[in-house]
Amino acid sequence: MNSTQITLAVISAQQGDEPAFNSLCTYLYNPSFLFAMKLCKQKDLAKDITQEAWTVVAKDIRKLKEPSVFKAWLFRVVYHKFIDVTRKDKYIESFQPDKHEQSIDTTHCNEQSIDLAKLINNLPDSERLSVYLFYLEQMSISDIALITNVAVGTVKSRLHRARAQLVKWLSE
The missing domain is CATH 1.10.10.10 (Winged helix-like DNA-binding domain superfamily/Winged helix DNA-binding domain)
Structure with a gap:
């Protein structure tokens, strides 16, 4: 999916097109999960953060004013979910190379x-x-x-x- 296709899928998803939203999920779920892994270094926690982020995205996609920045917006939601989790846990782990990168x-x-x-x-x-x-x-x-x-x-x-x-x- 190129940036134009992503933008068109976002516009369709904003209008309630469920298959368009599903295609966004299919294409961008893994990059958002890998970003969460990069932040927290724990697979289960990264899955939770990613799921919570996509829940926010599903709920708030209509509020996104500029569909062309969807990927950045998604990553920002993931980043903020990570911050929320680390505030709850009262610590922030340093970034370490994840197992995927070490292999x-x-x-x-x-x-x-x-x-x-x-x-x-x-x-x-x-x-x-x-x-x-x-x-x-x-x-x-x-x-x-x-x-x-x-x-x-x-x-x-x-x-x-x-x-x-x-x-x-x-x-x-």
Whole structure:
């Protein structure tokens, strides 16, 4: 599904088209679950967060004013559900590479790319989240700002600091 198809499906879902909403779920459930896993590192908790997020999306999709930002809105809902859970638990776990990422077939990766993944995991949480959304989820800077509820300039500076730190670490 490309961005135009997603936008059209959102518009249809906003008008009550259940198959359109189901196609959005089919296409975007897994990315939203992987994002939740990236945040909480617990499969069962990630499933709960994702389910709660999709419940909010189903209930509030008609309120979305700009259908073209649906994916960013969805990720923001997931992010806020994660924040809600961590507030309830009164702790926030640091981001660690999940089992899916650790099972990368190293025969297809060179040593430097594995080192880079380890270095990314050493970045501060806010920078790591920005790097994840920008490079792995291929989201725009404005979408990342929307998801994390910070200014576009803040996202740019987080990405800049992350890149600078990674270059420094790689040159050592």
